[in-house]
Amino acid sequence: PGSLFFPQKPCPLGHEYHTVCCTTSGIMYSMEIIEEKDRPSAREPKEFDELGATVGLVLRLTKPIWSTGKVVVMNTGYCVLKAIQELLKRGVFAQAKIKKQKVYWPKYILGDEIVSHFEGKEVGSTDAQNITWEGQQLYLFAMKEPNDVNMIMSSYGSLAEVEHHTTRRRYENDRGVQTVKDFTYATVFSNHYRLSGFVEDHNNRRHRPVSIESTLASEKWEHQAFAYHLAVTEENTHLAYFHFVCGRNEKRRLSTLAFRKMLSHALIHNDYLDMEPRDQRQPVPDDTKRPRMGGSQAVNHVQAAPPNFTGRWMGHKWKDSKVEYLQRHCVGTVDGKRCNKKTRRYCVCSKTLFLCSDCFSDHVRTSILGERHT
Numbered sequence: 276p277g278s279l280f281f282p283q284k285p286c287p288l289g290h291e292y293h294t295v296c297c298t299t300s301g302i303m304y305s306m307e308i309i310e311e312k313d314r315p316s317a318r319e320p321k322e323f324d325e326l327g328a329t330v331g332l333v334l335r336l337t338k339p340i341w342s343t344g345k346v347v348v349m350n351t352g353y354c355v356l357k358a359i360q361e362l363l364k365r366g367v368f369a370q371a372k373i374k375k376q377k378v379y380w381p382k383y384i385l386g387d388e389i390v391s392h393f394e395g396k397e398v399g400s401t402d403a404q405n406i407t408w409e410g411q412q413l414y415l416f417a418m419k420e421p422n423d424v425n426m427i428m429s430s431y432g433s434l435a436e437v438e439h440h441t442t443r444r445r446y447e448n449d450r451g452v453q454t455v456k457d458f459t460y461a462t463v464f465s466n467h468y469r470l471s472g473f474v475e476d477h478n479n480r481r482h483r484p485v486s487i488e489s490t491l492a493s494e495k496w497e498h499q500a501f502a503y504h505l506a507v508t509e510e511n512t513h514l515a516y517f518h519f520v521c522g523r524n525e526k527r528r529l530s531t532l533a534f535r536k537m538l539s540h541a542l543i544h545n546d547y548l549d550m551e552p553r554d555q556r557q558p559v560p561d562d563t564k565r566p567r568m569g570g571s572q573a574v575n576h577v578q579a580a581p582p583n584f585t586g587r588w589m590g591h592k593w594k595d596s597k598v599e600y601l602q603r604h605c606v607g608t609v610d611g612k613r614c615n616k617k618t619r620r621y622c623v624c625s626k627t628l629f630l631c632s633d634c635f636s637d638h639v640r641t642s643i644l645g646e647r648h649t
Contacts, residue, residue, distance in 0.1 A: 279309075289488070289499055295336045296473040298348070300518040302511045303477050305336045308500070326361065333358040334365070342366035346431065348470045354381055354428060360411055363430045370429035370463050372471075373415075381428075383408065384415070389426060393419045398444050399458030403434055416463050421446030429463050437465040481510045484531060512538060543577065543639075576639045578620040578630070588626035607634025 279291050295305040323331035333353055340347075347362060347369040354371035362369045373384055380386035383406070393400065400419040405412060414432060418425045421444055436459040444456045460468065482489075487506040491498060513534050521527040529537065585593035586601050603621075605614040607630050616631040622638060630638055 294474050296477050298470045298473050301514045329355045330358045359430050368431040370427050373426040389417050390424050393424050398456045401461045427463050432463040434461050440465045481506045577623050579623050580619050603629040605631040605634050
């Protein structure tokens with residue numbers, strides 16, 4: 276896929292994705308990368324593309340929740356009447372905000388007539404219109420704003436007001452007097468203002484406090500795409516921990532950095548890397564369940580630093596040194612040659628194995644694959 280430039284984004288150069296989030300847990304459960312002209316012509320057309328690009332995209336993204344009766348809240352870019360109709364055929368309700376594109380309204384929407392209908396009405400006034408299209412019943416909701424009329428196309432809803440969801444508008448009326456108006460949202464407008472920002476919230480949490488994409492030095496598109504998916508997975512895991520483990524217990528909640536540390540440790544010491552079935556594994560002695568600080572029989576690969584004022588490992592103790600933070604040369608190899616970068620960290624599997632961060636990653640990978648570190 277081709278790269279796009281968005282100057283308003285934290286990472287301005289990258290790829291664009293269409294995504295869907297759960298409004299109960301906040302978890303992002305569906306995404307699709309934009310390919311457009313960069314999609315190889317030899318590949319088969321995407322599923323449902325015969326119904327139109329936007330309709331096919333909406334159907335592919337919402338496929339996991341078909342036949343559930345759930346509601347999909349979409350922004351103006353997905354306001355296509357046929358998309359809402361196709362979702363209704365598949366047991367999913369939907370709504371999308373209607374926005375005038377330059378001088379044209381979306382197809383079948385008599386926007387100018389609706390605006391005229393609300394002239395002279397109070398701010399917060401709401402009305403609805405039934406639309407029968409290809410044998411299916413759809414609804415057009417409109418609400419008076421100080422300087423505009425807010426319109427939503429939906430396959431569900433009513434004019435009933437949502438209790439406790441009140442709002443306020445401050446504006447200047449026709450006589451130039453500053454006015455304050457309090458009113459309560461109807462169902463579809465309440466859902467729009469409460470739920471339409473979940474994708475943006477997920478993106479904001481993904482970039483806070485340290486974005487994985489921004490710390491990645493590589494500019495190759497496959498690395499950037501991997502960093503995005505990794506960051507989304509991390510945030511989804513964080514949200515799942517909040518929703519399914521912590522619940523309403525605020526004391527059990529962790530900060531992003533604390534959770535990231537816990538998740539990283541769980542990935543490094545991952546039982547699923549052992550391909551042997553759990554019921555066939557040999558019992559592990561108690562003295563090998565954790566990394567051992569002596570010898571070379573540790574089962575895990577974690578970097579550690581030697582005590583201050585010490586040098587090399589003598590086999591049973593650290594050799595004393597006059598230098599507080601003595602650095603050693605990395606024993607890893609790069610392109611067949613010894614790395615020799617200065618480092619203070621060694622792998623706990625062998626206290627003589629001083630490795631820089633790059634060579635340590637290679638060491639962990641080759642150890643997992645069963646290869647011998649050179």
